Amino acid sequence: MDSSSSDDQDLRPVHHHEHDSLTISNGKRVVSETDFFADANSKKGKIMAGIKTEITRGEDGVVPGHELDTGLNLLSGHAESERSVVHHGIIPQNKGDYKRKMDELSALRAEINKTNEENQQLRLMLNQVTNNFHALQMQLLALLQRQKSQRQPLHVKTEEINNGTLEDRKKREGKIVARQFMDLGKAGIHEADDDRSQSISEERSQEAGTICPSNIVESMDYKSPKSSTTTGVVPFDSRRTTSIDHSGNNRGKLAREYGSSQQEFHGLISNHEVANFSTSKDVNDHQKPDTSSMIRKARVSVRARSEAPMISDGCQWRKYGQKMAKGNPCPRAYYRCTMASACPVRKQVQRSAEDKTILVTTYEGQHNHPLPPAAMAMASTTSAAASMLLSGSMPSSDGLMDTTNLIPKSSLPCPPNFATLSASAPFPTVTLDLTHTPISNTFQAPQGQLVVPSPSNIFSQNLASPQHMSIFEQGLYSQSKFSGLQGMELQNSAPTPLADAVAATTAAITADPNFTAALVAAITSIIGNAPADNTGNNDHPTIRNSIGNKNL
DNA sequence: CGAATTTGACCTGCGC
């Protein structure tokens, strides 16, 4: 059922293309190959054409002749007019004409087969490159961890903690804590992900002796020098953890459930990241109230154009609430992940007040269970984005997180301060704008949100994360090329040879237009305008009527 | 009939 509706959505752009071709041909009996693959001049267009033909075949397994007509009728929003056009074109006037048409149909069929093969090859290539990239990223992570552990003396952290005003310190603490939370979450996912990521987690655990300066342990140590160094319950959300301790009402029930899920969740965390954490009680004992309030979750907001009530991200969600939010006539829906009984991941879905065709999905938390590939795409992307948000740069003196160093000013077609994170924002939020609005608009966002127009930033800034760069991310990355941000990933590299190497690798991987287009197809199939469908058909190479099409 | 959704009530944090 879902797939059928999804197919409808998928086929819509195909129809438009064919309709255009038919209109242009106007009276010709068969859609010419050139018309049918109208944009086949470009590599991208060639891919699209191939995918389109696959869709046409998909209806009943055959393509040419009247079957083509049938497909059009199924897809057409102007069925009668198009049917007449096509029928007029296909009914032969004489035998020679008929033979000529049959020849053309044969040629068309051959072309379809060819493009289908090309599609298959592209798919294989995409998978292969993805796998290779994952492996490469794992290696880079390990190297980076080693490099960090060698570069960061502990006195730097002490100095940073001791300097500055109390307010500055509080702000720093909040960021540091939040940053670590995301690291924890990532660790959870990695552990559940696969053996490779597990090995990485273990590697990170082994390197726990000298740790990243952004580790929460420093913050906790500062606030609570007597904190236990043994593994304990990590307060992923201090508020909920407090509820566990002090609440006996119904809310406590959820809190307990949530808390247990957190324990379960943290069981997936590498020892290094859990070590030195105090229990929630310890934290409450040693933290000042205003300091604990700084402990906030990072969120990742995804803006995408969609008519569906919810974008398909591969996960199973259960709606548990709906609220009217201030300043937006559209209600905000609250969902929680139901793929595991105690998965802490929540998401909010709300249409943009400015543009109701834009669906804003905000993710919070990390899955504590294995994810299907389709869900991994979104999960890893949001995790990477959050990671970039929380580890991208050090806070500036005014309490704002200066993220301008994420992207060099010289490469930005936007104001240099477009990306700032206010420490006063309710939650540190990264926004992935997939609406493909012009760049100038893409950077417009509510105050306190870091807008990331191009996930290339995520990629190049997220080297410290063992997170896989998913197809989703790669698609996002490739989108950046269409957004006029080419080359940013190279200029944006951290000033380390390793990061340069990664950026160069990224550029090399995505240099091929075929690859880029395939990635766009993949990303589009995941988060496109398709109605909510959780059928897991995201690996279909179809280019859907989606956010990216108008820019392709 | 079980699962999912709806929706009013409740809780919490925050600003005044």
Added chain:
DNA sequence: GCGCAGGTCAAATTCG
């Protein structure tokens, strides 16, 4: 302390 807004709960309702 009060009111507001965001977030969540859970009984009622709807759906498959």
